[in-house]
């Protein structure tokens with residue numbers, strides 16, 4: 089079983105506290121989301137494979153490390169996941185970006201896919217699925233299941249905040265997918281919000297409330 093990594097770096101924790109505050113403005117929230125995504129992304133990409141190739145410095149030649157393999161794929165779950173894309177592209181400028189959109193059927197309460205666009209040759213690629221909030225875990229698990237059908241080389245899941253229920257659901261459905269998060273909060277409330285949480289990440293990111 090893969091692990092859940094809580095990236096409890098002081099910079100991330102400080103920025104997350106600012107994001108949690110209810111009076112943080114949309115502009116500040118958006119900028120903090122970008123900063124935290126960069127810091128999380130640094131850890132999520134820690135085990136990317138490298139190869140050594142000879143380069144010429146102004147002084148000499150050396151065998152220098154380079155990233156290898158097909159361009160990896162960042163897949164945000166619409167819509168809040170999009171807030172993670174630009175900062176991750178700063179770290180991985182050549183990465184491909186897929187998108188997946190899911191809504192919750194009001195009767196069955198199950199996630200239903202309404203949009204999917206992924207790059208070609210998924211079977212040769214490593215994927216990072218991103219969504220700031222891992223709440224019930226149903227959307228994340230459905231998104232990962234859909235992407236697994238394309239048989240990528242690996243999948244990781246990156247979020248900002250997780251609820252214990254979401255972590256448990258993902259571990260049950262996808263024990264092979266490592267989860268990276270800045271914090272695991274106390275619980276979900278009856279409306280499916282993470283508590284203490286930060287509210288609706290999409291609304292706070294886009295100023296829609």
Ligand code: URA
Pocket residue numbers: 168221223280281282283285286287288289290
């Ligand atoms: N999605 C959010 O944006 N916030 C939550 O607390 C739970 C799900």
